[in-house]
Amino acid sequence: MAANVALLSASSPSTSAAVASSFLSRRPLPRCCAASPRRASSRLSIMAALGDDPIKEWILTEGKATQIKGTRSIGGGCINAAQRYDTDAVPFFVKTNSRIGPEMFEGEALGLKAMYDTKSIRVPLPYKVGSLPTGGSFIIMEFIEFGRSRGDQSALGRKLAEMHKSAKSDKGYGFHVDNTIGSTPQINTWTADWIEFYSKHRLGYQLELASRRYGDSAIYEKGQRLIKNIRPLFDGAVLEPCLLHGDLWSGNISSDTKGDPVILDPACYYGHNEAEFGMSWCAGFGGDFYNAYFQGGPMDHSHKI
Incomplete structure (x- = not known):
């Protein structure tokens, strides 16, 4: 079934839910390229049209993409819907739920980040959790291309x-x-x-x-x-x-x-x-x-x- 300025450390279990929520709402994707003035101007005009789509809004600002090339459904099981967002930066994995608020995805994101911080087994890095304007919630995370087997x-x-x-x-x-x-x-x-x-x-x-x-x-x-x-x-x-x-x-x-x-x-x-x-x-x-x-x-x- 299937979330980075103040890092949530796996060795610091005293992190509160409020701090975690703030972290999840602000965490940007690591910078992969410098933004030119032209790109910044382009983003402003795009964002005016995307104010009601928080997923695309995050991808085109904090996600460092300037273009979403396409989306496609990749299942998600019986609880959530899942999509791959292809961009001119990197692909993103997005899960949505039309009925449940962001608390479920916040818990998932905190767990993913705690495991990620151990630098041991690979897990998708969470980027953003939020509410959908039509109700429900979403989580944006790293897209990991799976191999052909469940591994060794x-x-x-x-x-x-x-x-x-x-x-x-x-x-x-x-x-x-x-x-x-x-x-x-x-x-x-x-x-x-x-x-x-x-x-x-x-x-x-x-x-x-x-x-x-x-x-x-x-x-x-x-x-x-x-x-x-x-x-x-x-x-x-x-x-x-x-x-x-x-x-x-x-x-x-x-x-x-x-x-x-x-x-x-x-x-x-x-x-x-x-x-x-x-x-x-x-x-x-x-x-x-x-x-x-x-x-x-x-x-x-x-x-x-």
């Missing part, structure tokens, strides 16, 4: 371990803001204890949502029993809050044209590293992935999955 499993495991090792939190488990996994809200209130965080804000919250929607008391009661007895399951585990992608299934894993792994569409938070493998049943992780991950992993894994 060993490289993915090694790079993911590098990311987990690079970004730790001194505030405990959680994230700067609440975000979404898909379109489902994800609560990221900072919590000192991993088992408390996981029990309350992951398992417990999902059980409450399921109970509210489906009224299945049997599942809810079984889940509550699991929560009450969960602590012994972590005996011997090395628990440390590191940056997680949070939604690592096959649809969010790819590779670039060089064959290097790419991960996208995150639901980031700081958590126990092995929580990253919760979707392994639909991520296609194999022996090569796990061997490479645990060889270069973020801590001494006396407790293996």
Whole structure:
């Protein structure tokens, strides 16, 4: 499924939502060429006609493009629409949602930027999040040309371990803001204890949502029993809050044209590293992935999955 003046540092989890929102609204694309007076004049006249299109407005100003050559749909799944914008500078990847406000994309952008800042595994760099005048929201980010396969499993495991090792939190488990996994809200209130965080804000919250929607008391009661007895399951585990992608299934894993792994569409938070493998049943992780991950992993894994 599938966001740079004050950089959001992955090692600075104290960044507030307000600062993050300001960052997202102002971050320009790195300068790639000098703007001539003629180009500046041309941009002013173009912008007069684009005041109601914030996506094109950003691309033709902060995006450093002077011409949008075309757009084309490239899917986007069941939640968002996605388009490629081709320009005379660089191509951009744009996702839009006609119903949900910018908070969802702000959470995604903060996660992408936190992962990007680790300089480990490749992720698309986010540039801009905003509201659409007709309702809904958008996110503009780096366009990454994908290769023909999902890439090498060993490289993915090694790079993911590098990311987990690079970004730790001194505030405990959680994230700067609440975000979404898909379109489902994800609560990221900072919590000192991993088992408390996981029990309350992951398992417990999902059980409450399921109970509210489906009224299945049997599942809810079984889940509550699991929560009450969960602590012994972590005996011997090395628990440390590191940056997680949070939604690592096959649809969010790819590779670039060089064959290097790419991960996208995150639901980031700081958590126990092995929580990253919760979707392994639909991520296609194999022996090569796990061997490479645990060889270069973020801590001494006396407790293996």
